[in-house]
Amino acid sequence: MKEGPSIAAVAALIGDPARANMLGALMAGRALTAGELAREAGVSAPTASGHLARLGQAGLVLVEAQGRHRYFRLSGPDVAHVLEGLMGLAARTGRLRTRPGPRDPALRRARTCWDHMAGEWAVRLYEAFLADGRLAAAAGQVSLTAAGRSFFRAEGIDVAALETTRRPLCRACLDWSERRPHLGGGLGRAILDHAVARHWVRPTAESRALAVTPPGLAALRRWAANADKPLPATIAATGP
Amino acid sequence: MKEGPSIAAVAALIGDPARANMLGALMAGRALTAGELAREAGVSAPTASGHLARLGQAGLVLVEAQGRHRYFRLSGPDVAHVLEGLMGLAARTGRLRTRPGPRDPALRRARTCWDHMAGEWAVRLYEAFLADGRLAAAAGQVSLTAAGRSFFRAEGIDVAALETTRRPLCRACLDWSERRPHLGGGLGRAILDHAVARHWVRPTAESRALAVTPPGLAALRRWAANADKPLPATIAATGP
């Protein structure tokens, strides 16, 4: 009994509503100021300051002072990954957030998930890539096929550079709104960067939602042309 | 703001020391009774009962009544995965459990991690498999090579059967004591089952530690002949 690192402390840290809201806001991948995070969490500035100090001390967020602002961001992909996992567990119980705002549909359609895309469009892309043989899923793992490599290369994504990092190239990430996987990992990030750089999608200021531009709609439709074809089986590659 | 499933509730649930201890105990993979979990968490039976009810309601654990006992176990690999991730975050801050008991070295040497092996030996095996070309790591993903497939087949592990499931065959799982990856996934589980079935390791009753038997030591040395790291010098294998 009582072996291993004390997960209770970290979990309790994430378990406070105000702090959880802050972390959730940081899941969009951008760095936010203390004031923004205070508003995001719905608490006063002093309260937020205390929370952020604790999150920083635990190594969950990193701070960068810029003038009279202090920018906070998640300290790494592992933090984002745990938060995602917690979202999955929370979604499993059916307990969804109790305030479905008017922004909800946009959020469901396309949003950022730490540093890659999530939502309907992301799931569509993922399934289209599988249907087109650009991605392959075997034994619960996703990998890029030769066809996929040349496809992304032709589209202007430097796959070879991504493969030099230790980060997994492809990663099936369970989408909490669709309950189906979308593409994460280095390639997932590259695709989001690509889509933003070409103005296919535009990050919104106040939320994780991604606005899809008209040219972006055409481009995404082109990429996902074969998504409607029935898939042999959905792959949910979560778990150890 | 405030979008997505409410992770705060789940995290707060895990964030209580007593509940975290219970979940940690269940990480060994076995189902435990309410009384055992109460002792594990260091709380009274009524307190434990309340905690377990909440964990069950949130879907983190499953209950099975058997006579006058109620057996609890983690509800799935995703829960175990999140717990592991939290361990990683906790270990990152350097805040380790404050009571390093006498059992600690054994625990560091070999233990279960939900349903596969962890600790020094698990890391050694993982690295040896990589060195021998039985596993391949590319772009952060681990996969079984043809050589590995025939190796495990010759050793009596039915790899083909594992590939029919949706669970990832190979998964690099960060070892919190070694800070280096070991093998999880379906193959990781199969290897642990194999080692237990052949009495190479023996699960201990009171902890996640695995006792390595003398024949097990020989077998593991054979499997890990080409690991980069020097062999663990000590043998703590008592007879069965």
Added chain:
DNA sequence: CCGATGCTTCGGCGGAGGACGAAGCAATCG
């Protein structure tokens, strides 16, 4: 049957920690 064991519900106690207002520093602006 009766006693023992395992687990749960109930009620009351107590402490940890999250909330805010006021005040204090730092940085930017007119």
Added chain:
DNA sequence: CGATTGCTTCGTCCTCCGCCGAAGCATCGG
């Protein structure tokens, strides 16, 4: 140089929730 903004520290209040003891149901053994 004041004035304003952004953030932090301090002190205090108060709610929440984890804890246990006692009692109440079930199950198993004789």
